[in-house]
Amino acid sequence: MTSPIDPSGLGGTLADVVAALGRAQAPSGDQEEQEPPIGTGEAADGRVRVRAVPPGRIENLEMEPSVLRLSGEELAREIESAVNAALADLQGRAVATAGSADLGALTDQLKDIQLDAQRQFAKLTASLVEAQEQLTRRAGDR
Incomplete structure (x- = not known):
């Protein structure tokens, strides 16, 4: 006779997946907490400066007084150019920061978890087959 099926083994597998994902998202212990990225942009020969932050x-927005001599349309174009440059810089820095996660280690951890889950499911299936066979034998004894 086999031991009862332990469903906690399957729940443990799911807990392992969640833990692995959490470790991949958390900053590593040997790194300081990362500051959020900041994007900067300039226009009008550096007389218009913009700083962008997530999200x-x-x-x-800084403008040197000399830039106010531009027409309203020219000033608007320069501000738009500086803002777009700052947002593009922010986007590039955010992607670089997000891409630094160690996906190779996470992949290895998830492969190990997958193999463990396969073993757990095989064990569960074998226990169910054996239980079914025992029920069939008992029904035949009556």
Whole structure:
């Protein structure tokens, strides 16, 4: 007779997946907490400067007084150019920061978890087959 099926083994497998994903998302212990990326942009020969922060907000806009001599249309184009440059810089920095996760280690951990889950399911299936056979034998004894 086999031992009762332990469903906690299957739940443990799912807990392992969640833990592995959590470790991949958390900063590693040997790195300091990363500062959020900041994007910067300039226009009008550096007389218009913009700083952008996640999730795509303009944190700072600086204009030298000489830029106010431009027409309203020219000034608007220069500000738009600086803002777009800052947002593009922010996007590039955010992608670089997000891409630094160690996906190779996560893949290896998930492969190990998958193999363990396959063993657990095989054990569960074998126990169910044996239980069914025992029920069939008992029904035949009556």
